[in-house]
Amino acid sequence: MSTPAPAVPAPGTDTEGVQAAATAVARTTRLPGWFVILWRNRKCRIGLLMLAAFVLLAVFAPLLAPYDPHEDAFPTSLGPTGSHWLGTTAQGEDVLSQLVVGARTSMLVGLAAGVLSTLIGLVIGLTAGFVGGWVDEVLSFLINLGLVVPALPLMVTLAAYAPVRGIWLIIVVISVTGWAYGARIKRSQVITLRTRDYVTAARFAGDGTARIIAREIVPNMTSLIVLGFMGAALAAIGGEAGLAFLGLGDPLTVSWGAMLNQASLGGAMLTGQWAWLIAPGLALSLLITSFTLINFGIDALSNPHLRED
Amino acid sequence: MALLEVDHLSVTYTPRDQPANRAVHDVSFRIADGEFVGLLGESGCGKSTLGNAVLRLLSPPAHITGGRVSFDGVDLTEADEERLRELRWVDLSTVFQSSMNSLNPVIRVEAQFADTFAAHKVPGDVTARATELLELVALDRRVLRAYPHELSGGMKQRVALALALALRPKLVLLDEPTTGLDVVVQRSILTRLAELRRELGFAVLFVSHDLGTVLEMADRVMVMYGGEIVEDRPAGEVLREPRHPYTRGLLGSYADPRLPEVRVSYIPGRPPDLSRTHTGCLFTARCPHAEDACRTTHPDLLPDRGGLVRCLVAQEDRLPVVTLGTAEAHTALGSHFPATAGLDRPADPADAAPVLTVERVTKRYTSRRGLRTSSVEAVRDASFTLRRGTVTALVGQSGSGKSTLARLITGVERPSTGEVRFTGGDGPDLRVDRLRGRALRDYRRHVQMIFQDPFSALNPTRTIAYALSRPLANFAGLGGAAARERAAQLLESVGLAPAGQFLDKLPHQLSGGQRQRVVTARALAPEPRVLIADEPISMLDVSIRAEILELLGDLVREHRLAMLYITHDLLSARLLADEVLVLNQGTVVESGPTREVIGAARDDYTRLLLDSIPNPFAKATGRAASPSA
Numbered sequence: 001m002s003t004p005a006p007a008v009p010a011p012g013t014d015t016e017g018v019q020a021a022a023t024a025v026a027r028t029t030r031l032p033g034w035f036v037i038l039w040r041n042r043k044c045r046i047g048l049l050m051l052a053a054f055v056l057l058a059v060f061a062p063l064l065a066p067y068d069p070h071e072d073a074f075p076t077s078l079g080p081t082g083s084h085w086l087g088t089t090a091q092g093e094d095v096l097s098q099l100v101v102g103a104r105t106s107m108l109v110g111l112a113a114g115v116l117s118t119l120i121g122l123v124i125g126l127t128a129g130f131v132g133g134w135v136d137e138v139l140s141f142l143i144n145l146g147l148v149v150p151a152l153p154l155m156v157t158l159a160a161y162a163p164v165r166g167i168w169l170i171i172v173v174i175s176v177t178g179w180a181y182g183a184r185i186k187r188s189q190v191i192t193l194r195t196r197d198y199v200t201a202a203r204f205a206g207d208g209t210a211r212i213i214a215r216e217i218v219p220n221m222t223s224l225i226v227l228g229f230m231g232a233a234l235a236a237i238g239g240e241a242g243l244a245f246l247g248l249g250d251p252l253t254v255s256w257g258a259m260l261n262q263a264s265l266g267g268a269m270l271t272g273q274w275a276w277l278i279a280p281g282l283a284l285s286l287l288i289t290s291f292t293l294i295n296f297g298i299d300a301l302s303n304p305h306l307r308e309d
Numbered sequence: 310m311a312l313l314e315v316d317h318l319s320v321t322y323t324p325r326d327q328p329a330n331r332a333v334h335d336v337s338f339r340i341a342d343g344e345f346v347g348l349l350g351e352s353g354c355g356k357s358t359l360g361n362a363v364l365r366l367l368s369p370p371a372h373i374t375g376g377r378v379s380f381d382g383v384d385l386t387e388a389d390e391e392r393l394r395e396l397r398w399v400d401l402s403t404v405f406q407s408s409m410n411s412l413n414p415v416i417r418v419e420a421q422f423a424d425t426f427a428a429h430k431v432p433g434d435v436t437a438r439a440t441e442l443l444e445l446v447a448l449d450r451r452v453l454r455a456y457p458h459e460l461s462g463g464m465k466q467r468v469a470l471a472l473a474l475a476l477r478p479k480l481v482l483l484d485e486p487t488t489g490l491d492v493v494v495q496r497s498i499l500t501r502l503a504e505l506r507r508e509l510g511f512a513v514l515f516v517s518h519d520l521g522t523v524l525e526m527a528d529r530v531m532v533m534y535g536g537e538i539v540e541d542r543p544a545g546e547v548l549r550e551p552r553h554p555y556t557r558g559l560l561g562s563y564a565d566p567r568l569p570e571v572r573v574s575y576i577p578g579r580p581p582d583l584s585r586t587h588t589g590c591l592f593t594a595r596c597p598h599a600e601d602a603c604r605t606t607h608p609d610l611l612p613d614r615g616g617l618v619r620c621l622v623a624q625e626d627r628l629p630v631v632t633l634g635t636a637e638a639h640t641a642l643g644s645h646f647p648a649t650a651g652l653d654r655p656a657d658p659a660d661a662a663p664v665l666t667v668e669r670v671t672k673r674y675t676s677r678r679g680l681r682t683s684s685v686e687a688v689r690d691a692s693f694t695l696r697r698g699t700v701t702a703l704v705g706q707s708g709s710g711k712s713t714l715a716r717l718i719t720g721v722e723r724p725s726t727g728e729v730r731f732t733g734g735d736g737p738d739l740r741v742d743r744l745r746g747r748a749l750r751d752y753r754r755h756v757q758m759i760f761q762d763p764f765s766a767l768n769p770t771r772t773i774a775y776a777l778s779r780p781l782a783n784f785a786g787l788g789g790a791a792a793r794e795r796a797a798q799l800l801e802s803v804g805l806a807p808a809g810q811f812l813d814k815l816p817h818q819l820s821g822g823q824r825q826r827v828v829t830a831r832a833l834a835p836e837p838r839v840l841i842a843d844e845p846i847s848m849l850d851v852s853i854r855a856e857i858l859e860l861l862g863d864l865v866r867e868h869r870l871a872m873l874y875i876t877h878d879l880l881s882a883r884l885l886a887d888e889v890l891v892l893n894q895g896t897v898v899e900s901g902p903t904r905e906v907i908g909a910a911r912d913d914y915t916r917l918l919l920d921s922i923p924n925p926f927a928k929a930t931g932r933a934a935s936p937s938a
């Protein structure tokens with residue numbers, strides 16, 4: 001409905017209000033305020049619990065996996081059995097072990113690429129927004145370039161032609177192609193925040209630019225940064241799976257994408273090994289679901305009207 | 310049956326991290342067809358909560374905990390969302406203080422009208438109808454082609470009003486629709502609103518903290534305190550004789566600045582904390598007439614002098630009689646309250662040593678659009694001096710160049726021609742218009758700012774102690790415990806005592822007035838010579854403005870500061886300033902000692918500013934308050 005309605009802030013606009021609420025909550029609990037607000041949202045709580053389960057799986061993968069995922073001495077192309085719950089691959093590796101260890105890869109890629117692209121986006125967005133002038137023009141051009149360049153083809157090209165193969169290459173490729181969106185949002189947020197009277201007041205109190213950015217501006221953007229990180233991590237997990245599925249991943253790393261790739265190459269469909277085919281896809285979609293659920297809570301964080309107080 | 314009937318309505322906020330807050334308690338009233346009703350009280354008294362509850366616009370954590378609202382025969386408390394949607398905007402519309410900011414920024418004004426008509430299936434030619442509506446609110450049809458950001462605040466608020474009237478509603482809720490706008494703009498919007506109501510005959514519920522404005526416009530006023538209605542009487546009767554001590558206190562904030570002696574008064578203290586239970590009258594702590602019975606007996610809202618009043622003493626007819634209606638009598642009323650902001654002035658401001666001199670300063674802004682350059686002179690050939698222990702008021706409408714002058718004085722910008730000289734330091738005189746880098750940063754310790762909006766002047770994520778520690782660290786080299794101790798002293802010097810209670814609070818835990826005090830304390834921390842206060846009270850409640858003015862006046866005299874007080878409000882200028890400069894479109898049109906300039910304004914523009922001040926007493930006497938030179 002487009003009838004003028006009473007002012008309800010669009011999601012993500014009132015980051016200071018969010019921050020004030022979060023800071024206030026944090027003082028009563030010792031946990032970060034944004035976390036407490038997220039936890040209170042039911043959908044988000046389920047998402048956080050699911051994600052926590054994946055993180056635990058990844059951390060303790062070597063203990064939980066029944067076999068070494070590269071061990072290929074088992075009978076090939078088994079269906080689910082008592083000693084191989086999800087069967088074995090065409091090379092004779094244990095599918096369950098690969099699934100468990102594959103969680104590590106996804107988590108590592110999500111975490112590392114999420115952190116990396118958030119950092120790049122933060123530095124570029126903050127500098128462009130706060131410094132302004134020609135610096136902003138140059139950086140904005142870069143950001144726009146990053147936005148229009150189609151990420152997937154670029155990822156595929158970079159991954160295909162890179163002289164080395166490895167999980168870190170994938171992480172770097174994903175970060176380099178995925179920072180621009182976050183940078184743009186952060187830049188526009190900084191532009192609103194830097195005109196606040198408290199920023200002028202900090203100038204009058206004698207504070208320098210670096211301190212003003214670190215102490216006055218960034219704390220008012222934490223929810224945006226968390227949001228950006230989640231988005232980037234999710235994109236990275238998807239990106240890695242996609243590359244690996246296309247056979248562009250690191251052949252030595254066990255990952256869900258690579259499992260899907262091998263399952264289709266190894267003729268899982270023909271041999272009727274449904275578990276081998278479905279398990280990695282299902283794991284991937286559960287992980288994506290957990291992120292989506294957490295995002296519901298982040299919307300609530302940015303929009304007080306959705307908060308379940 | 311009245312148009313709007315509210316019976317025993319109660320609203321409670323049940324936020325998760327704070328105790329429940331009984332914001333509206335057992336409120337009943339009626340609004341008849343075409344009636345203009347004012348709802349008054351300080352912020353936090355529950356006015357907006359009541360207004361939103363009536364329209365069923367409350368969102369969690371607010372809940373209606375009892376009572377009934379019926380509009381035009383429909384029970385709104387029971388109605389489903391579908392029914393409410395039909396009623397809202399068509400029969401019941403609203404304009405909020407923030408409405409001007411909620412216009413869709415990416416579509417033109419005309420499209421916003423088109424959307425409204427389409428959403429409610431109004432047939433006919435959009436442009437013709439929209440033009441007609443804009444004419445209603447005295448806007449040119451060219452506004453139709455504009456985007457919201459191309460319009461001023463006042464124009465946007467008029468568009469919001471035109472949209473609210475688009476479907477000819479029967480009742481319009483106006484929640485502080487002109488708060489924060491310039492006095493002249495405010496005046497013209499309100500005048501237009503009064504005319505429209507007469508032409509179109511809609512009823513109005515007008516929510517405001519500004520009793521002066523409401524009394525001028527309303528048929529009837531309801532005064533709210535601590536979530537309850539304490540007085541509900543015809544506006545004329547209230548003016549003749551306000552019955553509740555709280556109403557009397559609110560009226561103390563108004564005076565005619567042209568009178569030879571001007572006094573305003575304020576009610577010390579803040580409204581009660583509604584998360585606690587109170588016995589007796591909620592106003593007891595602040596009431597000058599409180600008796601023992603008031604502490605134990607909660608007064609009922611009973612008939613009194615043509616309306617309803619909730620006060621034990623008034624109901625027994627033992628309040629001192631005050632007949633308002635003449636500005637002279639009001640002076641007597643102010644004295645009912647112990648704290649009166651009356652300021653002593655030095656005999657002759659010329660004695661005071663000059664601290665900062667602005668000499669023949671012009672500031673030109675050139676903007677380039679494509680190949681054409683256009684230039685505006687924001688300030689034209691301005692000269693004046695700020696002196697030690699003296700307040701100089703810089704008065705003018707928004708856009709007249711006041712803030713530009715402040716930026717020139719603080720060195721944020723440089724004049725196109727002319728000089729700004731600082732002569733108040735211990736070292737040699739400084740040419741402010743030539744400072745840069747380190748020198749500019751050092752100069753700033755001498756020139757500090759108090760901002761207009763206390764809600765944006767403090768970082769929401771930083772404690773009060775942090776805000777105060779920065780200037781202390783940068784300019785006085787204080788850290789740790791020493792800084793904390795000094796911060797506490799500063800807080801006490803601005804009336805926030807005991808300071809320990811405030812140091813570790815976050816800004817949102819303080820009221821507007823308290824925040825403005827913190828902002829003032831921060832400005833005092835580097836021990837400046839010049840204090841620039843840019844409309845420091847315009848965002849505050851009328852009832853606490855006098856309090857902040859008194860604080861600023863005291864500080865100026867105590868610390869021998871030179872203050873530039875920027876305002877569009879001549880009453881506050883009259884109360885605080887020794888000298889006045891009136892700025893119109895960048896040019897100083899009038900200047901001199903405050904009493905002379907305001908008492909006998911020669912410039913047309915100064916007179917317009919004077920006539921725009923809300924003056925409830927003008928209506929009672931049937932004339933504009935007479936200038937007395």
Ligand SMILES: Nc1ncnc2c1ncn2[C@@H]1O[C@H](COP(=O)(O)OP(=O)(O)O)[C@@H](O)[C@H]1O
Nearest residue numbers: 322324330332351352353354355356357358359
């Ligand atoms: N979202 C909220 N959560 C908790 N308390 C609130 C909230 N909004 C308002 N209140 C409380 O309700 C009371 C009335 O507020 P409000 O209706 O905004 O008053 P007014 O419009 O008169 O300024 C105040 O005590 C205020 O602190």
Ligand code: SF4
Nearest residue numbers: 590593596603620621
């Ligand atoms: S009841 Fe008593 S305390 Fe309350 S307003 Fe009347 S006189 Fe004052």
Ligand SMILES: [Mg+2]
Nearest residue numbers: 352356357485
């Ligand atoms: Mg309000």
